[in-house]
Amino acid sequence: MGQAGAVRSKECKMQQLRSFLASAWTSFRQQSRRTQAIIAAVAGVVLIACCAIGSAASQAGNSTASDTTANTHTSVATTKPKPTATIHYPPKTEADLRGLAAHGDANAVHEFHSESVGLTGVCPQPKREVTVDPSVTGKQLAEDLLAYFYAQSLASPCGSLVVAFHSQSEADGAYTAGRVLLDVTDASGQGNIDPHATNLTYTITLDVGDVVSGQEYTVTYQS
Secondary structure, three states, rough: OOHHHHHHHHHHHHHHHHHHHHHHHHHHHHOOHHHHHHHHHHHHHHHHHHHOOOOOOOOHHHHHHHHHHHHHHHHOOOOOOEEEOOOOOOOOOOHHHHHHHHHHHHHHOOEEEEEEEEOOOOEEEEEEEEEOOOOOHHHHHHHHHHHHHHHOOOOOOOOOEEEEEOHHHHHHOOOEEEEEEEEEEEOOOOOOOOOOOOOOOEEEEEEEEEEOOOEEEEEEEOO
């Protein structure tokens, strides 16, 4: 019944359209020739205008689609992933040292003593005594010690020292957990005593483990 009703509705609309067109044609035929000419001219202008508008809209749509495609291709072309720098352990360069530090946790290193040694007042060398958890060893210990070293701005042109223990009670002897030692020499090869000097050579000695059985790594670079 629903389909039959839809068919009858469609036929009714077609009959109404035929009646309207017949009435319009009869009215047009009853007009004077001059009026008929004017009506035909106006209809032609409207038809041409509609065609022009449709063509312009189609061209605009194609242009927008092309621009969008071009922008998408440009975006893809300019977002190439940057190569990731390789961080070596044991460290070989200053970049390795800083890269390891970036992965470390400076808060895992607990300072309990700080002083200045060397030429105090001229080119002081900061010295820090710290403790670390005995369970932290190897590469992770190296990363944490370096993270602390750089977070405390200990890359001093006068040199510096971080000595690590497992407990403060061990502080009267040699380091038991690790060490970061920075030696700085000037252009002549002598120990630097000028905090504003340039053309310096930095040598960082990283010890992981105790003084007897620990691993020692040395990195030298210019600055």
